[in-house]
Every structure is written in structure tokens, then in C-alpha cells.
Amino acid sequence: MTRTTLRRIPAYVFLSVAVVLSVFPLYFMAVSATNTSNDVVASKLLPGGHLVENFQTLVSSQPLWSASYHSAVNAIATTVLALILCSIAGYAFEIYHSRAKDSVMAFLLLAIMIPFAATMIPLFRLFADLGMVNSTLAVILPLVATPFLILLFRQASRSFPHEIIEAARLDGLGEVSIFARIYLPTMKPTLAAAGVITFLFSWNNFLWPKVILVDNAYQTLPMLLSNMRAGYVTDYGSLMLAVLIVSVPTMVVFLALQRHFAEGVTGAIK
Amino acid sequence: MSAPTAPTEGRAPDAPPQGTKKSRPTRLPKTPLSAIQRRRSLTGWAFIVPAAFIIVLVNFWPMFEALLLSFQTGRGTQLSWADPLLLNYQRLFQDETFRLTLATTFIYLIIQVPIMLVLAMVLANLLNAPWLKYKGFWRTAIFLPCAVGLVSYSLVFRQMFATDGLANDLLINFGILDDPVNWLGQTGTARMVIILGLLWRWTGYNMIFFLAALQNIDRSTLEAARVDGANGFKTFWYVTMPQLKPIILLCAILSTNGTLQMFDESYNLTNGGPGNTTMTVSHYLYNVSFRNSPNFGYAAAISYAILIIVAVLAAIQMKVGDKRD
Amino acid sequence: MKKTRTLGALGAVLSLSLALAACSGGDDDAASGDGASGSGEGGDNTLTVWAWDPAFNIYALEEAEKVFQADNPDFKLEIVETPWDDVQTKLTTLAQSGETDQLPDIFLMQNNAFQKNVINYPDIFADFADSDVDFSEFPESVVAYSTYEDVNYGVPFDNGTAIGAYRTDILEQAGYTVDDFTDITWDEFLTIGKDVLAKTGKPMLTGQAGSADTIMMMLQSAGASLFDDEGKPTITDNEALLAAIDMYGQMVDAGIYVEVNSWDEYINTIVNSNTAAVVNGIWISGSIQSAPDQSGKWAVTNVPKLDGVDGATNYTANGGSSWAITPNGNEALASDFLNATFAGSTDFYDTILPKSGALANWLPAGESDVYNEPQEFYGGQAIYADVLKFAAEVPSNNTGAYYYEGRDAVSVAITNIMNGTDPAAALEEAQQTVEFAMG
Numbered sequence A: 001m002t003r004t005t006l007r008r009i010p011a012y013v014f015l016s017v018a019v020v021l022s023v024f025p026l027y028f029m030a031v032s033a034t035n036t037s038n039d040v041v042a043s044k045l046l047p048g049g050h051l052v053e054n055f056q057t058l059v060s061s062q063p064l065w066s067a068s069y070h071s072a073v074n075a076i077a078t079t080v081l082a083l084i085l086c087s088i089a090g091y092a093f094e095i096y097h098s099r100a101k102d103s104v105m106a107f108l109l110l111a112i113m114i115p116f117a118a119t120m121i122p123l124f125r126l127f128a129d130l131g132m133v134n135s136t137l138a139v140i141l142p143l144v145a146t147p148f149l150i151l152l153f154r155q156a157s158r159s160f161p162h163e164i165i166e167a168a169r170l171d172g173l174g175e176v177s178i179f180a181r182i183y184l185p186t187m188k189p190t191l192a193a194a195g196v197i198t199f200l201f202s203w204n205n206f207l208w209p210k211v212i213l214v215d216n217a218y219q220t221l222p223m224l225l226s227n228m229r230a231g232y233v234t235d236y237g238s239l240m241l242a243v244l245i246v247s248v249p250t251m252v253v254f255l256a257l258q259r260h261f262a263e264g265v266t267g268a269i270k
Numbered sequence B: 001m002s003a004p005t006a007p008t009e010g011r012a013p014d015a016p017p018q019g020t021k022k023s024r025p026t027r028l029p030k031t032p033l034s035a036i037q038r039r040r041s042l043t044g045w046a047f048i049v050p051a052a053f054i055i056v057l058v059n060f061w062p063m064f065e066a067l068l069l070s071f072q073t074g075r076g077t078q079l080s081w082a083d084p085l086l087l088n089y090q091r092l093f094q095d096e097t098f099r100l101t102l103a104t105t106f107i108y109l110i111i112q113v114p115i116m117l118v119l120a121m122v123l124a125n126l127l128n129a130p131w132l133k134y135k136g137f138w139r140t141a142i143f144l145p146c147a148v149g150l151v152s153y154s155l156v157f158r159q160m161f162a163t164d165g166l167a168n169d170l171l172i173n174f175g176i177l178d179d180p181v182n183w184l185g186q187t188g189t190a191r192m193v194i195i196l197g198l199l200w201r202w203t204g205y206n207m208i209f210f211l212a213a214l215q216n217i218d219r220s221t222l223e224a225a226r227v228d229g230a231n232g233f234k235t236f237w238y239v240t241m242p243q244l245k246p247i248i249l250l251c252a253i254l255s256t257n258g259t260l261q262m263f264d265e266s267y268n269l270t271n272g273g274p275g276n277t278t279m280t281v282s283h284y285l286y287n288v289s290f291r292n293s294p295n296f297g298y299a300a301a302i303s304y305a306i307l308i309i310v311a312v313l314a315a316i317q318m319k320v321g322d323k324r325d
Numbered sequence C: 001m002k003k004t005r006t007l008g009a010l011g012a013v014l015s016l017s018l019a020l021a022a023c024s025g026g027d028d029d030a031a032s033g034d035g036a037s038g039s040g041e042g043g044d045n046t047l048t049v050w051a052w053d054p055a056f057n058i059y060a061l062e063e064a065e066k067v068f069q070a071d072n073p074d075f076k077l078e079i080v081e082t083p084w085d086d087v088q089t090k091l092t093t094l095a096q097s098g099e100t101d102q103l104p105d106i107f108l109m110q111n112n113a114f115q116k117n118v119i120n121y122p123d124i125f126a127d128f129a130d131s132d133v134d135f136s137e138f139p140e141s142v143v144a145y146s147t148y149e150d151v152n153y154g155v156p157f158d159n160g161t162a163i164g165a166y167r168t169d170i171l172e173q174a175g176y177t178v179d180d181f182t183d184i185t186w187d188e189f190l191t192i193g194k195d196v197l198a199k200t201g202k203p204m205l206t207g208q209a210g211s212a213d214t215i216m217m218m219l220q221s222a223g224a225s226l227f228d229d230e231g232k233p234t235i236t237d238n239e240a241l242l243a244a245i246d247m248y249g250q251m252v253d254a255g256i257y258v259e260v261n262s263w264d265e266y267i268n269t270i271v272n273s274n275t276a277a278v279v280n281g282i283w284i285s286g287s288i289q290s291a292p293d294q295s296g297k298w299a300v301t302n303v304p305k306l307d308g309v310d311g312a313t314n315y316t317a318n319g320g321s322s323w324a325i326t327p328n329g330n331e332a333l334a335s336d337f338l339n340a341t342f343a344g345s346t347d348f349y350d351t352i353l354p355k356s357g358a359l360a361n362w363l364p365a366g367e368s369d370v371y372n373e374p375q376e377f378y379g380g381q382a383i384y385a386d387v388l389k390f391a392a393e394v395p396s397n398n399t400g401a402y403y404y405e406g407r408d409a410v411s412v413a414i415t416n417i418m419n420g421t422d423p424a425a426a427l428e429e430a431q432q433t434v435e436f437a438m439g
Helices: A002-032 A037-041 A051-061 A064-095 A099-113 A116-129 A136-144 A147-157 A162-170 A175-186 A188-204 A207-212 A221-228 A236-268 B035-069 B087-094 B096-128 B135-147 B150-160 B166-173 B187-214 B219-227 B232-260 B264-270 B281-291 B296-323 C002-032 C054-069 C084-096 C111-120 C140-145 C168-173 C186-200 C213-221 C239-254 C263-271 C282-288 C331-340 C346-356 C363-367 C383-393 C403-418 C423-438
Strands: B072-075 B078-081 C046-051 C076-081 C106-110 C155-158 C162-167 C205-208 C257-260 C277-281 C298-301 C321-325
Touching (some): A002 A236, A002 B096, A002 B135, A002 B150, A002 B187, A064 A136, A064 A147, A064 A221, A064 A236, A064 B035, A099 A147, A099 B035, A099 B296, A116 B035, A116 B281, A116 B296, A116 C084, A136 A188, A136 B035, A175 A188, A221 A236, A221 C084, A236 B187, B072 B296, B096 B281, B150 B166, B150 B187, B187 B232, B219 B232, B281 B296, B281 C084, B281 C403, C046 C054, C054 C076, C054 C346, C084 C106, C106 C111, C106 C331, C111 C140, C111 C321, C140 C155, C162 C168, C162 C383, C186 C239, C205 C277, C239 C423, C257 C263, C263 C282, C277 C282, C321 C331, C363 C383, C403 C423
Antiparallel strands (some): B072 B078, C106 C321, C155 C321, C162 C277
């Protein structure tokens, strides 16, 4: 008994070290949000009493509410659209599988290797020609269909029993109904995993929204952070508070869905 | 560029794992397609088209334009066809900065990706141990860096590794160092800080994938190994590892792709310094486009060089992954 | 029958997704018609401006708007807060994709980047030929940044004139006053600096390693630059550059110039009293004053000059920015607005100076009482009037289209030289890097 316990100690120590390292910057961020700018720059590691002050500075200097609203709208719309488009495509690649569709999938996967800095300007020209500058659709479109999510759903579909589909067809259900009513409800873990990943990237997306949203009225939280560092004098206290506020939603989403997240990834890599 | 867009940009998974095809039930009839089958096939295409159309529109079309651009030369909007047409690609071979940034990127790749994958594997195995308590806590804490904003991450890392920062204080207190090290001011240590940053940010993400794969392993195979008298490590190496191969391959390809397109760490942590020696290729690409006198033809050629290298490495990894079967 | 149903359902899914997108984009589409996007649709009396820094540039814009509204009650500014890096990215994207109708009416541009953008993207600039702006009321060296082929493209605003700011309390410990640092050479600065370091343990200066700021300031103080009049790089055989790098190396070796690794660390050395002096653009004053406990302990004078270099002076600049106008149909209003405020209103500059420390480049502003008011933080010295006097003395600096390439190459060279590379060889390499980038 003691021997096994002893053998487990290094594991717990190792995990503890990993957790401390992982969480330390988070701790610093949280503590800094309560400190003055000069204390943050001096890496003060104890909580201070300036949280309210930092919050007032933040709210008075930056459109926190409006940026939060736009970030939320963009991230939620992106996630919902991405889940619909990619789940149905991933489903089709597997269930209606054919050699031609495999080739199309392989071709689509190439998109992952394209560096964004190279496509940004043609992409902007495209959306500008379509009259979509400043539109939410232009912000979210580049994120809503990604080969990775399609792949995730395709792999997950492999464990979906085909007999059920055949049975549903015999019952006279249409193909879309089979997808929506029978397949999708079983895919909750995969939807959760895909949702977490999409939300994370959409929420933190910076360069593309910055370029396509010419008008300031639509600015998102990452842009707000960038604005706060652009001046001659940066108030690091309220900056760190802003960073904290920006980080919370992604953490909450992950915490809320983490059980499903792991399952979803599992389903996809069987 | 600080949060380069699509899920495809970070470390999002990539090509399909190999070796899964054999489990797929064959649904390709040898006989001519019946009307029902043809209709189903069409339905399948209809399901695929919306996503495929968007991917082509926002990825392939701009990349095609970039291809045309890579054959042009000139500054800003004053572009003309290059003579010879491959001028920009020839330039790559004479560009010392491109060579330096490419070499730096490969150093990150060769050191960081294996360490990260091994670390993620070790953590995943620990978290998968049946006796471990508070699994949710450990898993969450280790994944969280992925959700932290880049600003706080770069600020914290820069301050931790400042000459009078926490890292030096600790190392000196523990007697490991005698004098403070100028971490970000020297090529070797600055690259190390970038690698640490990458490890910090992405190990948890990969761990989740490994953990998921581990939970999927057939328990009976492990029992069989134990009955045969294999010890813990042997069981892991000969029984667990082969079953994890597809996911390891997937993560390796993804991480390779992510590292070759890496921009954030180079831009935010060190801004490429000292003396451009921590700058990545993607950071250089950004500078050629947006910081320097803009040379978009050349920038497009650099982006194709990155694309080709990623594709070649992915192909090699798949090949190696296959051979070990 | 079934087929149509399938397709119908599919259509429903598609339209659902589009509806979702449209619904979230609905308010945006409506609002983008307001002319906020800069195309001037919002009425003839609204101007859109891109600028950064709410405490500084944007505050100044808001005050300028009030000043101009006195005579033009319908006038409105639509200020789009955009950090400099993003201004450059957006300008590049718009110009490169030919979508110049998305440009604002006015934007703020870093002086160092001005010529690069005018040369590469002439289409995004309107000139001031038809305006009443009197450019002779600005220091020549500042106007030069935004002048290309004798045409003016920018109204100077943010003043980048360099100051030597000294901690009088630290100097006193070592037995010096700020007068000992006025009109001196860098050699003298080095000698006194060693003494101050020995007596107080404080270095004279700090700076970001791998940043060429200090070197570039030394270079400009002698009227030298990295390019000749034809725009060819002159990094090798550049007497002033060699002297500047040599001095920089001597100061670092002597420990009176401490290199730190980031901007945050640099600011930290100032607010935490880890340096006896600061040599930088006057805008650094905002950071200096963020440490209230140092009030009354600072004094400002001119900067040291290079020894034995032709044209060396005690005056230089770092940074600064100017307003540009775009050919979007509102040029007349935009230039009238700038002429009546940034290039013509003493009241305006008197208002913004005390609150934001935004110092005029417009020389007539220096005569007002506000500029001559003693500043408590600087021990009662009227630093703003002094700085405007410095500003008039700053030699011009040729930036050109490849300024950033040159500057970055020199930064790399400095890093290598500090690590022991022979200066001549390092500069030769820098020259080749720039020549390659230009090729």
C-alpha cells in the first residue's frame, strides 16, 4: 500500500509543477488587474486595491460593452454556422462516401496549409467587391467552414451505425431529417468539441476583423486590447483587467463543455 | 496578426489519420448505380457544397490570386509582371533574412514539437491513470493556457524573463545561477524563451487529444499484455503506442503546420530580436508586406515557400507514420 | 417528389444559416450606410479620422472639433480609434486592393513612415496645394517628413523633438547640475556619466536592446541619415553612423547605458528611478510624469552632440506624427479643419497642452502664456517653451521609402556589434541587406 502510494508521489509532483506553470500567468493576470500600472510593470505578485479604479479607467476610456457585444455576436454566429455547415459536410463525406468525395476532402485539407498573411489582401478585395466591408458576415465567413471541423465530423460519423440510417429510410424519413433528427442528437460531444474550438478561435480572432471592420462602431475585444497598448502611456492595470475580462468567456465555455469536449475528440479519433 | 484567424491557423488538426480506412464498411457497389443511389449521392454533394464553396472562396481563391501576385514585382500598387517570371522565387535563394528566419523556424520545429508531444503524452498518461484523483482539475488547469489572451501571455513571459525578472530571481535564490542572465537579449536563450512559450500555450491542447485517444484504447489488450508479464513501460510501448499512432501523427502534422506558420510568439515576445535571430518566416512575411516598403509579389512567393515546405513535411510524416505499421 | 423535398430542406438549412448571419449582421449593414466608413456619405459636414491614443491624439482631435464647431456648428468628427500598426495595415490593404473609397477623410501617420506611403501609395493622399496651411510656421525638419518632391502631404502634429531629461536629485548626489549637461558632447556625457555611476550606482541612460532609437537620434542630430539624396543606402562609409555606434558601444561597455529587453522594462527603469536621465522624444514626458513621487526632481535640457562630426548639433528628434488627408471628396473641408486648428489656433494648443501634454509643432503656439508656464513636475521649469525652441533647431533627416529596412538592418548590426562583430563588417552586411530589400 505505502509502496504504491510512494510511487504515485512523483506523478502528483509532476502534475502540480505543470499546473503551477500553466496557471501562473493566469494568476499574474488576475493579480495585476487589481494593481496600479507601475506595480504591474514592476511584476508585483500580490493583490492590490485598485480593481475598481482600473475598471473605471477601462470603462471610461474604451467601449467595453459595445466591444463585448460585437465579440459575442461574432463568436456565437461563427460557432453556430460552423457547426451547421461542417457537421452536415462531414456527415455527407462519410455517409454518402465515394471516391470522388474523398478526393474533394483531400483537396479541401490543403486549405490548412495556406498562410493567412498571404491571402488577406485578395480576401479583402473579394469582400469589398461584394459590398461586405463592415458586415458581420464578412468577419465570420472565413471561419465558418474549416477542413479541420469537417474532418472532425467525418471521423466521428464513422462510429455512427449505418443500420439506423437504413431503418430510418425504410420508415420514410428524408435524408435531411435523418441528419437533423437522428444523427445530430447523437453527436453532442463532437458538436461540443467543435464548438469549443471554433468559439476559442473566433473570440480571439484579431487581424481579419481589424481589416474588414473599417468602422470603429463594430470593434471587438481583441481590437480594444490593441487600442489600449497603442498610446505613449499604457495603463497596465486596466489593460490586465481587460485581458482578464476577455479571457473569462473562453474559459467558461471550455469549463462548461469540457466533459463533452474530451468525449467529442475521442469520438473523432476512433 | 496576433491571433491569426481560422482554426486552421493555430494548431488545428489537419490531414486524416492513416490506417483508419480498413474499418470502413464498403458501400461502393460494383453494379451500376440505381436511381436511389444516384439520388443519395447527389444529396451527399448538396450537403458538402455549402462548406466546400466557402472554403474555396475564402482560401483557394485568394491563394490563387497570391500565386498570380508571386509572378509580379514592384512596390505598393505599382506592380508589373516579373522578368523572368520566377524572379521572386529566385530572390528567395539570395535572401539572407529569409534563410535566417527559415533556419530559426526549423530550430523551433525540431526542438519544440517533439518535446511538446512527449510532454503531452506523459501528462495524458498520468491523467488517464485510474488511481488519479481530481482529474477534472488537472485537465482543466493544464488546458487553460490555450484560452488566455495573447497580451497577458506575452507581457508575463517578457517580465518573467527580464534581466531583473522572476526567472533570474528564482534561479539565483536556488543557487543554480550566480549572475542574472539576459534571457531575451541573447540568441540562444531568447529562442529558448519562445520555445517555452509555445510549450506553455500548446501542450495542454495536444494533451487533450492524446487523453481522448488513450481513453479509447481497448482495455482487453492491456490486460492481455499484463497477463503475458509485460511491465508498465513495455505495455505502453508495445501495446498502447501502436494504437495511438494515428493521433500522434495527426498532432505532429498539425504542430508542424502551426510552427511553420507561427507569428504570435515571434512578434509579441521578442519582436524577432536580438538581431532578427528569433524571427519566424511568417513574421518576416508580415514585415515584407506591412512594415517595410511593401513588396507583395515577393511576400506571395514567401507564402508559397511556406506552403510547399508544410506540404512536403506533412507528406514525409504520413509516409514515416505508415512505415511503422 | 422526395427529391424536391430533400432539396427544399437543404435550402431551408442554407437560408437558415444565411438568416442567422444576416440577422447578426443586420444592424451593421444599416449602420455602415451612415458614412462612418469614411466615404463621406454622412453629410458634407462630417469628417472621418483614424488616429490612436485616446489620452493624446484623440483627445486633441476632440478639442479641435470643438474649436472648429465654433464657426461651423454642423461640423462633426467621426473618430475611429486605430493603433498605428493597424492604420498601416489598413492603409496597405485598402490601397493594395484598390478600395480607396473606404479611406477616412483624415488619418494620422508616423513621420518615419510618411514618405514610404506617399511613394508607394500616392493614390491615398491628397496634397495641401489648394489649402491655406502655412507650412513655414512649422519647423523645417518636421515638414520635411511629409514632403515628397516639394509637395506637402501632411500637417505636423505630434512633436518628436528630443529632450535630455535629468534627475536633478541623482545628479546632485554626484555633485552635478543639469547645466553640466547642457550644450555638451557625448564624450563629455560619457565622462560625467562614469562619475555619476561611480558615486550613485545609477546608469545615465537605459534603452531597449536591439532598438536603433538612440543611434538614429544621434544620427539625425548631425543631419545625417541612412540614405543619400537619391535614396541610396549609405550605411557603410557613414561617418556620423560610425561615430554614433562607437559612442553607443562605449556607453554600454562603461555601464552608463543599460540595455533592457522591452518597452515595458524601459518604462520601468524610469518610473522606478533606475536611471539618472532619459534622452528621447518629448512625448516620453507622459511616462516620466506617471511616477508622482518624482515630482520636482526632473529638469530638461538639450541633448549631447557627436564629437568631430560635420554638422553635429545638440538637437534631434524621435518619432512624431502628422495628419494626412485623402482624396475622398472632402479634401477642402479636411484641410480647412486642419488649417483652422492644428495649423492655426493658439487657443487650441493652449487647451490641449496642460491636459494631455500634447505639444505643438506649430511655432506660433510657443509664444502663448500657457507654453511659458512653469511646470511643477520639472522643478518649475517652463519646459514646453524650451522644447519648442529646440524644435526649431532640429536638422532634417532623410527618411525615404526604405526607412524601416534601413533602421531594422542597423538594429541588427548594432546587436551584432555589441556581441563582438567588427563594426565595419556588420555595417557592410546591413548595407547589403538594405540593397537586397530595395532590389
